[in-house]
Amino acid sequence: MLRSLRRPLTDRRAERLLGASAVAVVLVIVAMVAFIAVEAWPSFRHNGLAWFGSGGDVDAEMGAMVNAGSDAPADAYRLRAWPLVYATALTTVLAVAIGVVTAVLTAIFIVELAPPKVRAVVVPMIRLLAAVPSVIYGLVGILVLVPFVNDHLISEGQRESVAQVIQLSGPGLLVSVLILTLMITPIMVALIVDALGAVPRGWREGALALGVTRWRAVMSVSVRAIRPAIVAAAVLASARALGEAIMLSMVSGSKGFAPQPWDGLIFLFEPLRPLAATIAEQAEGIQAPALRASIYAMALVLLLSSLMLSVGGSIVKRSLRLGSAR
Known part of the structure; x- marks a missing residue:
């Protein structure tokens, strides 16, 4: 037996072993x-597509689920999760959009402009930031940014104008997007730096020899060549942003409310709560059947969203590669 284990794997045995591992992961x-x-099915069965709609106080609905106990009637399953879905999409889209632009510009500086000594310090720091636990970012947000927004950016007039609807106290969309962007940008920078570094230098030198400026050579040659890597970085960052719970629970205001863009500047300060943060906060009441089904429904929406992101990213990357090949 020991002799058979010590024998080197043949190509066929290695192929079978790796194939079995891949199948096990998929299963x-x-x-x-x-x-x-x-x-999650009971929640969707009782609500249908109205689960994604508006028309109720989502916090009150989840409170009623807990109070319904273990023998919940059909009306206890009522949930209009639009404020939670909207908050998830809003924070993710804004953070990823800001993060992609910042990551591309930062990667260009590191690879093309930064002196070697600076690059040797900055790159490990960025990788370290990508590994920082999200709760640390949440502490920075709740202890630094939230008091600053509350004391210096929100006026008394703004508080009074929405006092009958919502309370403005610092936690909200602005802080959530800023901290989430700070969390996901290092991941994208690290991936884009590696991709830019892999672009053959001769490509840029050829563009410079044709008389174009250095900036235009970088943008039209290097950045164009790594567009699939940029898409992959954005998809990875989006998946992390979708699933972020603890940090957003700390800095978002933890309110089932949909910030309204037509409210003007107040829109940035209005509280909200994404799906992942709701799952984390409502986990204590998971013994109630109606709430348990709703929590699993939120988890299923997040899973399917990540799946669609992955599939969509793969399609975009493939089209970009085919376009470059032509």
Whole structure:
């Protein structure tokens, strides 16, 4: 037995072993999604597509689920999760949009302009920032940014104008997007730096030899060549932003409210709560059947959103590669 284990793997045995590992991973993922879908079905069965709609106080609805106990009637499953879905999409889209632009410009500076000594210090620092636990960012937000926004950016007139609807106290959309951007940007910078560094220098030198400026050579040659890597970085960052719970629970205001852009500048200060933060905050009441089904429904929406991001990113990357090849 020991002799057989010590023998080097043949190509065929290695192929079978790796194939079995890949199949096992896929089966685990499928089983997890199926389990969550089964647990989430009662919530979707009682609400239908109205689950994604508006028309109620989502916090009050989840409170009623807990109070309904273990023998919940059909009306206890009522949930209009639009404020939570909207908050998730809003914070993710804004953070990723800002983060992509910042990451591309930062990567260009590191690869093309920064002296070697600066690059040797900055790159490890960025990788370190990408590994910082999200709760640390949440502490920075709640202890630094939230008091600053409350004391210096929100006026008394703004508080009074929405006092009958919502309370403005610092936590809200602005702080959530800023901290979330700070969290996901280092991941994108690290990936884009590696991609830019892999672009052959001769390509840029050829563009410079044709008389174009250095900036135009970088943008039209290097950045164009790494567009699939930029898409991959954005998809990875979006997946992390979708699933972020603890940090957003700390700095978002933890209110099932949909900030309204037509409110003007106040829109940036209005509280909200994404789906992942709601799951984390409502986990204590998971023994109530109606709330448990709703929590699993939120988890299923997040899983399917990540799946669509991955599939969409793969399609975009493939089209970009085909376009470059032509």
